[in-house]
Amino acid sequence: MKTVIIEKYAVIGNPIEHSKSPLIHGMFAQQVDDAMSYDTLLGDLDAFEDNITTFKQQGGKGLNVTVPFKEQAWELADELSDYAQRAGAVNTLCFRDDGTLYGANTDGVGLLHDLVVNYKLVLEGKRVLLLGAGGASKGVVQPLMEAHIKTLVIANRTPERATQLALDFADLGSIRGGSFNELRDQAPFDLIINATAASLHGIMPPIPESCLFEDSICYDLMYASRPTAFEYWCEDQGAALVLNGLGMLVEQAAASYEIWRGRMPLTTPVLESLQ
Ligand SMILES: NC(=O)c1ccc[n+]([C@@H]2O[C@H](COP(=O)([O-])OP(=O)(O)OC[C@H]3O[C@@H](n4cnc5c(N)ncnc54)[C@H](OP(=O)(O)O)[C@@H]3O)[C@@H](O)[C@H]2O)c1
Incomplete structure (x- = not known):
């Protein structure tokens, strides 16, 4: 029997409990039976870097980053997308197989x-x-x-x-x-x-x-x-x-999903469902 590996994603912020991102990414994943999980992660205001390291050690593949950590995420990334580079802010982190951390800004x-x-x-x-x-x-x-x-x-x-x-x-x-x-x-x-x-x-x-x-x-x-x-x-x-x-929330999430999973999800049904 083939073992399905569930790849791990999350949104990190502080506060974070009201985030709709898990719902949105859950709907994206459902569209193509994608084996991924997506949770919320309450970031520690004084230990963001430690939070990132722990998530990576637990097998995390990617994070969305929200208030107030976008600038710190920018500083931690080894490589940046063009938009992130100029913005000085990162809302998408991708833990690559070679161990490097890629940062993008899809806002x-x-x-x-x-x-x-x-x-x-x-x-x-x-x-x-x-x-x-x-x-x-x-x-x-x-x-x-x-x-x-x-x-x-x-x-x-x-x-x-x-x-x-x-x-x-x-x-x-x-x-x-x-x-x-x-x-x-x-x-x-x-x-x-x-x-x-x-x-x-x-x-x-x-x-x-x-x-x-x-x-x-x-x-x-x-x-x-x-x-x-x-x-x-x-x-x-x-x-x-x-x-x-x-x-915007749904579209920036879709752009993050594409960076992580290599395919663009359909956003219209997700938007209709949330509205
Ligand atoms: N829909 C989406 O996908 C999406 C994506 C990203 C962000 N957002 C939303 O965008 C908003 C800003 O996020 P951010 O990441 O830019 O936050 P941020 O980095 O903390 O910046 C906050 C901005 O709001 C200003 N501000 C704060 N309180 C204010 C007040 N009472 N009156 C006037 N200005 C005030 C700040 O001015 P000072 O410089 O004077 O402090 C600063 O310019 C949030 O509501 C966030 O939820 C939505």
Whole structure:
């Protein structure tokens, strides 16, 4: 009788208990009877590297990495994908057979796939506002610029981080960074992406109403069973379309799965099931 080896994967973060990733990867694996397990792993805030070593020793093949460990994962990787290299943040770790650790960042491709393929939005020539300058923002700047948007403005609670992020990617096109306050001098945006963690605390980033006009599309990277403060605010301002990050979550997971398992799962049935 043939022995089936169940290969071991997980998502590591802190907190982690509400993660939907095990459900999503479970559905991907079911599509093709893939022999893999996928669990949650509560990362130790002071011992992330030890957590990674232990997981590897237990036969772990790959990890998704979430808040607050994406930068630490970047530092630990022996080799990085192009997106991860520039982002300075890793959301996918792959333990290779030769013992090396490969790091990728699939957040940006996940967001772009959701916007362009799932929602069929045209990004070319658009003015885009990105709120936040943390790990998620770092991962989405390059793919957004590669979609030939006209201008990217990054605004953050700590303005210096937004300014630095804009400088880091300045070679890719028109990118400016600054404070929420400076948005008062800006023309409205076609697309506003909330990549702050404010929604986790039920808070709306303090942006002026003038950022929106009737054609604005708003996207909160966070997803929850009920609309976030950002989604409520954008609806109230009369945005044309208000979206949450569930599609991005499924698409970035699919891109991770492809890196680990060598095949791209179908995302539409998974999204439909979660919605
Ligand atoms: N849908 C998906 O697949 C997906 C993927 C990745 C992330 N996300 C979501 O994206 C969000 C950000 O994640 P991250 O990894 O970038 O986190 P992070 O690295 O911790 O960065 C957090 C960002 O939010 C800002 N922030 C925190 N609290 C705020 C508040 N009360 N008001 C205004 N700004 C605030 C921070 O500003 P400072 O710089 O001033 O601290 C920073 O820019 C989270 O909600 C996460 O769940 C979703």
